[in-house]
Amino acid sequence: MSDQSDQMESHFRPAGLTEKDAEDLRKLLQDRLYGLLDLTLVIKHAHWNVVGVGFIAVHEMLDEHLIAIRKMVDEVAERIATLGFVPNGLAGGLVEARDWDDYALGRASVDAHLAALNLVYTGVIDDHRKALSKAESLDPVTTDLFTQHLGPLELYQWFVRAHLANVDGVLVSADEEIEESAAAAAASSRS
Numbered sequence: 288m289s290d291q292s293d294q295m296e297s298h299f300r301p302a303g304l305t306e307k308d309a310e311d312l313r314k315l316l317q318d319r320l321y322g323l324l325d326l327t328l329v330i331k332h333a334h335w336n337v338v339g340v341g342f343i344a345v346h347e348m349l350d351e352h353l354i355a356i357r358k359m360v361d362e363v364a365e366r367i368a369t370l371g372f373v374p375n376g377l378a379g380g381l382v383e384a385r386d387w388d389d390y391a392l393g394r395a396s397v398d399a400h401l402a403a404l405n406l407v408y409t410g411v412i413d414d415h416r417k418a419l420s421k422a423e424s425l426d427p428v429t430t431d432l433f434t435q436h437l438g439p440l441e442l443y444q445w446f447v448r449a450h451l452a453n454v455d456g457v458l459v460s461a462d463e464e465i466e467e468s469a470a471a472a473a474a475s476s477r478s
């Protein structure tokens with residue numbers, strides 16, 4: 288991963304934290320900053336491009352997710368600054384560092400967007416859990432931060448999934464791991 292913080296770090300650290308641990312934490316936090324920033328972009332994109340039955344409920348629900356996730360973005364960035372580094376919140380760094388493709392849908396139905404967003408949430412939550420696991424041996428404060436984020440992220444994924452579940456509790460897009468395929472499966476389930 289490459290970002291501008293390598294060239295712009297400060298010369299202070301929280302007491303009791305080694306340089307090595309601080310740098311390892313910076314990498315973990317910067318990765319999550321990019322992941323959460325991208326999630327905010329995807330959620331707004333879906334907010335603008337969702338159409339059809341159920342539009343207003345999902346349109347408004349996505350803005351509620353966005354408010355909370357933007358707060359997470361701020362908290363992660365400020366933890367990086369607290370560790371004495373420079374958080375990179377710019378699009379160029381995000382695109383260079385990410386290992387995922389742009390969100391696949393444009394204008395699409397409620398079911399299609401939610402099925403795709405379900406996979407987006409799965410990716411973010413999985414990466415957050417991995418970062419949490421690595422942070423546990425380095426820093427209780429960063430560990431706590433990631434833990435505080437996971438609860439709401441999982442809650443919001445449930446909000447998304449509750450639209451996609453049938454009465455047996457099975458997601459209509461359960462077998463799909465690619466956004467386009469999940470969207471198609473969810474959209475066709477209503478037709």
Ligand SMILES: [Fe+2]
Binds near residue numbers: 334350
């Ligand atoms: Fe809006």
